[in-house]
Amino acid sequence: MTMLYVLIPLAVLLLAVAVWALLWAIKSGQFDDLDSQGWSVVLDDDQKPPQLEEDELPSESENTDK
Amino acid sequence: MNKNLQACFHCGEAVPSNCLLSVNVDGENQAVCCSGCEAVAKLILQSGQARYYQFRTENAVKPIDEDMDVEQAWQRFDQRQSLWGSELKDGHYELLLQVEGIRCAACAWLIRTQLESRKGVDQVQVDINNGFLRVNWRPELLHLSKIAAILASIGYRPHLPLAGAEAMGRQHERRGALKRVGVAGLGMMQVMMYAVALYAGEAQGISQGAERFLQWVSLIVTTPVLIYSGQIFYASAWRSIRSGRVGMDVPVALAISIAFIMSCVNFLSGHGHVYFDSVVMFIFFLSLGRYAELVIRHRNLQTGLALARLLPEWAELLTDENAERVPAIDLRSNDRVRVRAGQTFPADGYIIDGDTEVNEALLTGESRTVVKRRGEDVIAGSINQSQTVVVRVSRDPEDSTISMMGRMLLKSQTHRSRYAQLSDRYAGWFVSVVLTLAGLTAWWWMIHDASMAFPATLAVLVISCPCALSLATPAAIASASRALLERGVLLTRGTALEMMGGIDTIVFDKTGTLTTGQPTVVRTVLDPDRRGIDAAEALRIAALLEVDSSHPVAHAFVGIPVNRTDVCDVVNQAIGVQGRVGDIDYKLGNALFTKVKHDPMPGDEGALWLADQDGWIARFDLDDGLREDVASTIEGLERKGLDLVILSGDAPHAVAAIARRIGVYQWHAEQSPQMKMDYLAYLQTSGKKVLMVGDGINDALVLSVADVSMTVSGATELANSTADFILTGDSLSLVNDVFATAALTRRVIKQNLIWALAYNLLAIPFAAAGLIEPWMAAIGMSLSSLVVVLNSGRLARWNSIHSFPDTGTKSR
Numbered sequence: 001m002t003m004l005y006v007l008i009p010l011a012v013l014l015l016a017v018a019v020w021a022l023l024w025a026i027k028s029g030q031f032d033d034l035d036s037q038g039w040s041v042v043l044d045d046d047q048k049p050p051q052l053e054e055d056e057l058p059s060e061s062e063n064t065d066k
Numbered sequence: 067m068n069k070n071l072q073a074c075f076h077c078g079e080a081v082p083s084n085c086l087l088s089v090n091v092d093g094e095n096q097a098v099c100c101s102g103c104e105a106v107a108k109l110i111l112q113s114g115q116a117r118y119y120q121f122r123t124e125n126a127v128k129p130i131d132e133d134m135d136v137e138q139a140w141q142r143f144d145q146r147q148s149l150w151g152s153e154l155k156d157g158h159y160e161l162l163l164q165v166e167g168i169r170c171a172a173c174a175w176l177i178r179t180q181l182e183s184r185k186g187v188d189q190v191q192v193d194i195n196n197g198f199l200r201v202n203w204r205p206e207l208l209h210l211s212k213i214a215a216i217l218a219s220i221g222y223r224p225h226l227p228l229a230g231a232e233a234m235g236r237q238h239e240r241r242g243a244l245k246r247v248g249v250a251g252l253g254m255m256q257v258m259m260y261a262v263a264l265y266a267g268e269a270q271g272i273s274q275g276a277e278r279f280l281q282w283v284s285l286i287v288t289t290p291v292l293i294y295s296g297q298i299f300y301a302s303a304w305r306s307i308r309s310g311r312v313g314m315d316v317p318v319a320l321a322i323s324i325a326f327i328m329s330c331v332n333f334l335s336g337h338g339h340v341y342f343d344s345v346v347m348f349i350f351f352l353s354l355g356r357y358a359e360l361v362i363r364h365r366n367l368q369t370g371l372a373l374a375r376l377l378p379e380w381a382e383l384l385t386d387e388n389a390e391r392v393p394a395i396d397l398r399s400n401d402r403v404r405v406r407a408g409q410t411f412p413a414d415g416y417i418i419d420g421d422t423e424v425n426e427a428l429l430t431g432e433s434r435t436v437v438k439r440r441g442e443d444v445i446a447g448s449i450n451q452s453q454t455v456v457v458r459v460s461r462d463p464e465d466s467t468i469s470m471m472g473r474m475l476l477k478s479q480t481h482r483s484r485y486a487q488l489s490d491r492y493a494g495w496f497v498s499v500v501l502t503l504a505g506l507t508a509w510w511w512m513i514h515d516a517s518m519a520f521p522a523t524l525a526v527l528v529i530s531c532p533c534a535l536s537l538a539t540p541a542a543i544a545s546a547s548r549a550l551l552e553r554g555v556l557l558t559r560g561t562a563l564e565m566m567g568g569i570d571t572i573v574f575d576k577t578g579t580l581t582t583g584q585p586t587v588v589r590t591v592l593d594p595d596r597r598g599i600d601a602a603e604a605l606r607i608a609a610l611l612e613v614d615s616s617h618p619v620a621h622a623f624v625g626i627p628v629n630r631t632d633v634c635d636v637v638n639q640a641i642g643v644q645g646r647v648g649d650i651d652y653k654l655g656n657a658l659f660t661k662v663k664h665d666p667m668p669g670d671e672g673a674l675w676l677a678d679q680d681g682w683i684a685r686f687d688l689d690d691g692l693r694e695d696v697a698s699t700i701e702g703l704e705r706k707g708l709d710l711v712i713l714s715g716d717a718p719h720a721v722a723a724i725a726r727r728i729g730v731y732q733w734h735a736e737q738s739p740q741m742k743m744d745y746l747a748y749l750q751t752s753g754k755k756v757l758m759v760g761d762g763i764n765d766a767l768v769l770s771v772a773d774v775s776m777t778v779s780g781a782t783e784l785a786n787s788t789a790d791f792i793l794t795g796d797s798l799s800l801v802n803d804v805f806a807t808a809a810l811t812r813r814v815i816k817q818n819l820i821w822a823l824a825y826n827l828l829a830i831p832f833a834a835a836g837l838i839e840p841w842m843a844a845i846g847m848s849l850s851s852l853v854v855v856l857n858s859g860r861l862a863r864w865n866s867i868h869s870f871p872d873t874g875t876k877s878r
Contacts, residue, residue, distance in 0.1 A: 022248045026241050
């Protein structure tokens with residue numbers, strides 16, 4: 001049973017990570033809209049809109065991954 | 067309608083037969099109804115976003131012509147830094163925009179992809195429920211006006227974030243509550259696991275070291291949960307104590323504190339039990355309940371936004387030489403503004419030039435127009451139906467009638483939300499009683515047998531865990547609201563179901579609530595001297611003339627099948643319409659417009675006349691159509707002994723007619739929103755509990771002060787934002803269903819409470835006597851919660867099996 005003394009602190013550590021991740025997710029707005037993300041799977045297309053007025057390229061790649 | 071009429075590819079409205087516009091979708095031509103739809107659809111298709119049409123679940127909103135000059139109009143804001151949103155780092159700003167026309171997830175996708183493909187926009191979040199956009203952008207790369215123009219070009223009308231602070235505050239509140247629930251939930255899972263081990267240890271033995279260790283870990287996990295998630299209970303308890311009341315959070319705060327402190331004392335002293343699990347569980351369930359209520363409340367408390375949407379953003383300000391478009395909030399009293407036909411008045415004022423017809427549904431709930439001449443007052447938010455007029459502003463926008471209404475509304479809503487959390491009041495007081503009992507048990511055993519003191523006290527605390535009690539009401543209400551939703555009733559405030567029991571008076575609005583608010587032809591009278599035209603033909607001609615009219619009266623002829631190509635040269639005017647059918651010019655309108663000379667008869671003030679150059683042909687008597695099942699619903703409610711009252715903004719003769727028709731004896735006509743509110747206050751001070759049923763903007767105030775409020779299908783957004791129940795089905799008989807469900811719900815709640823109390827009353831003495839082991843108590847506690855949940859679940863099933871054949875409250 002001595003294994004408990006390792007595993008439980010480990011679990012508590014993981015808990016701390018989980019709490020941090022949750023708080024981060026809430027803060028970055030991931031829980032604000034739970035509906036439209038599901039749709040993006042069917043809707044999003046690899047092809048970007050071809051017409052762009054001021055510039056040819058889509059803006060920096062950072063716009064989708066945050 | 068004619069079957070060869072096509073629905074517009076973009077907005078789904080009928081395509082006029084003289085419209086030949088179309089867009090090319092996958093090689094096929096699809097008809098669109100107007101150039102606005104054409105432009106928007108073309109843009110969407112060209113951007114490779116045809117999937118929007120495939121996946122949307124709602125039709126798009128028909129674009130308004132005004133959208134076309136959006137960019138120019140917004141340019142004045144490009145340099146106003148205060149409107150760019152809140153500043154983030156590196157020149158990024160977070161802009162909050164309110165957008166009209168977001169209806170489904172496909173809209174959100176369309177907006178996101180369109181905006182995010184622009185340089186200068188980093189991220190876009192769309193809140194579908196509230197119609198908000200959160201744009202992370204860089205003003206130096208993209209102008210604000212450009213963003214507005216992009217939105218308008220794909221058919222979504224942007225609005226200034228007038229209620230931005232309100233929405234931001236709400237989001238902040240919601241995120242905070244969610245964080246507390248999340249932390250408590252995660253903590254609870256852990257502590258419950260340790261608790262299971264500890265209970266098992268009680269039953270079959272556990273080494274001293276392992277027990278201490280598990281208690282240690284429980285303490286380490288519980289403390290942050292208590293501090294982080296439990297803080298709201300302390301804050302609210304402290305607030306209520308400071309203001310001299312014992313609020314319901316006081317026993318909650320007391321319970322978690324005492325349980326926590328006792329656990330710590332026992333833990334440090336090295337003997338006795340810890341109940342950290344009870345602490346986290348209690349915090350978790352309570353904050354979960356609070357969060358659920360918060361979300362529902364926020365979804366419906368869009369009052370400020372709903373109000374802001376009633377007013378136009380822009381006003382046409384007349385200066386000495388020219389006209390200028392300015393934001394309506396910048397208007398000051400004494401300014402002169404021009405308001406064109408079809409536009410909304412931007413401010414309170416009086417007409418200084420021109421005569422027109424105005425729709426004042428805002429004040430009266432009537433869609434029928436009122437004639438306003440020079441010198442007469444108009445109010446912000448009412449709609450100019452017919453002629454361009456010039457208005458002298460008499461009050462600053464902040465002091466306008468509608469702003470005052472908004473302020474009063476918000477006030478009564480904050481007042482009311484204090485009652486919103488009644489649902490865990492039983493639990494709170496119960497906890498105090500339990501704690502007292504636990505204290506007494508501990509004290510008694512300390513005197514008589516110190517070694518028994520801790521286990522007995524623990525058993526009392528565990529066995530009487532308030533779970534079952536705190537679940538008794540929310541579980542029943544959740545089941546009931548699911549059941550109501552199936553029947554077409556949206557419940558927005560849980561306690562309203564409990565309060566339905568005390569209702570003894572129902573106040574109805576007339577137009578739009580009891581009636582459909584849309585005129586129908588009740589009688590067609592033909593000129594006896596004319597031959598050759600029968601009633602059906604007269605109706606057909608009238609329907610042809612009104613076919614493209616947006617005037618409320620046109621609705622009376624909507625159901626009549628006509629072929630649009632049979633009519634031409636239609637001219638819509640303020641007081642009537644004229645056009646050519648076959649070879650004859652016809653006029654349709656009031657007696658003055660059609661130049662009919664007639665002997666006035668009582669009741670024909672609102673009649674429409676059809677005439678050609680030889681004189682009148684037919685007279686149509688119009689009346690509001692009654693909503694479905696009104697008579698039977700009213701009868702059913704009367705049979706229950708409820709007092710029924712009609713309060714209407716309409717003229718006395720119209721109200722009297724409806725009241726007589728449906729058998730309601732008390733009615734009051736020509737009521738302004740303020741008068742309605744005063745009347746309700748009068749009823750309430752004489753001890754009545756009032757259910758208000760309404761639909762209009764003018765009903766919003768009175769709905770917000772009623773004990774329980776209900777809006778019918780087709781109600782205005784503002785009214786819905788203050789309603790406890792929103793009926794989405796057309797039939798008024800849903801009112802009866804709500805009464806029946808509320809009665810059932812109260813019964814189930816009562817059963818739940820009786821069960822939970824009986825269980826506790828039975829078990830606590832045994833526990834206090836030291837006859838129940840803590841692990842038995844834990845099982846008992848879970849079982850009693852389970853019984854409550856299962857019993858509540860019956861509500862949903864009952865509802866689908868029985869269709870409430872009679873509406874009695876005592877049956878079953």
